[in-house]
Amino acid sequence: MDGFLQLDLPPILIGTLAAIACALPGNFLVLRRQALIGDAISHVVLPGIVVAFLVTGVVATWPMMLGAAGAAVVAVVLIEAVRRLGRIEPGAAMGVVFTAMFAAGVLVLEQSDTSSVHIDVEHALYGNLESLIWLSGEGWGSLLDPAALADLPPELPRMAAVAALIALLTALFWRPLKLSTFDEGFAATLGMPVRAISFGLVVTAAVAAVAAFDAVGSIIVIAMFICPPAAARLMTNRLERQVAWSVAFATLSAVLGYVLAGWGPLWLGGENAVSAAGMIATVSGAILGLACLAGPHRSRVGAVREG
Template sequence: MGGMTGFLSIDLPAILAATFACLSCALVGNFLVLRRQSLMGDAVSHAVLPGIVAGFLVAGTRDTFPMLAGALVAALVAGVLIELVRRLGKVEAGAAMGVVFTGMFALGVVLIEQGAARAVDLDADCVLYGQLEAVLWFGPTDLSSLADPAVWSTLPRQVVQVAVVFFLCLALIVLFFKELRLVSFDPALADTLGIPAGLVQHGIVALTAIAAIAAFEAVGSILVIAMLICPPATARLLTDDLKAQVALSLLVGGITGVGGMSWAPSGRWPWGLRRR
């Protein structure tokens, strides 16, 4: 498979998956960076393991929905536990995250070693680095075939998943931008004005969990952490205006998503040319 067909079937879906994953993580990461909770993404990516295993145990299947649902519940539980440890233990947020996500990761390993969970096939390389090379789209044969709606209905599940999550994150951030901005810069003032800072914080954790879990299958836990932190941190260095920061983080995220795939380990450019 080569030429345009190879690009449409192999390169394009991987580029789309990587780019949408980067965009959704960059959006949410802006508010983690502002709240100095950048390692929340690291905590979430480790804490979801027991949820994935629990989803398998409850459903008895490795289908995507039950395992993603379990991962989301685990991520939300981790967010609540981090806040409880921070407040009750009177420790700084980084220490609370370290305690919670290492504990939950250990719990996930224990669950894997028990009973029916032994049937779960977890490849360490896939967990760390994802499987972008497995995102294949066999519908299109040439550019003209993209005009056929039936071809788009065969778009890989991973691409649809991260695209839906990106637009969900975008819609929620646009809708609650004022509240997110106020809570990120001055949570005490937000509480005074009747905006529940704690609830907004849990919402940020939930969005982080959704973005990380959606991207997890395609790009792995290491790149999810980088996607949550690097684009918004880069944008933060370039501007002090939050709206401009969000826009710049999307630009950086889009460039890195496409650029990262351009220098894939296979040595092949997305448009089918070989690097020298």
């Protein structure tokens, strides 16, 4: 009997992979001052999965992921349309679109008969990390046993594939991404398709958000898009090191957050675990707080030293 392998390793791995998948594009979003795109995407995921459920009538992973990805694309297009047609600043345009889409999602959910299936707002927010267990993992030997491996929670290979895909994309498009993030005008004069790069980045972020929300919920998605990259930004001036730091911070948040959520209350004399998703977000916030207080590159270049 190995409770760790059955109950704790899968959620820790899934949480870590989700955190890394979100933190990688998050680095570029933070630098481009588009950090809140992640917030907007994770809100519109709800109408996406609700519509997918109504169309297909089943709670299946792929239709829902497609629905969520479709909703994310619709949201990005709508934000751009509102911004251009109404000549409205991007923050306000984003606020108008994602709140309206989220409200529509809640309304449709209340109106339709979804009470019989497990689809609700709380699930989309908190995710379901603790329930991703691997009953066949009865010992370390199971890691080599194909029959036992086939019983792994399907979220694990899916999240691993998405994280690998995003890491690969980041590596492949490293130069254009870096150049267009820091100096879009220069990148354009070199003939780089800066608009396509920008849109591709948002789509990648949407893929990460959609894959992660299913396993871990929206809270982690927003926190991991912003907190690890922001903390990493305060540690170094080099993008390569910043990305490495952000991956380290994301991993630390996921592992420490899960451990604190599962065992922290026991240490404090409580009996029940608390929300792992919430705790992972909290730990990432604590890391960012420390970086804000003590990060070597925390202040602006040329800023007047205060106090």
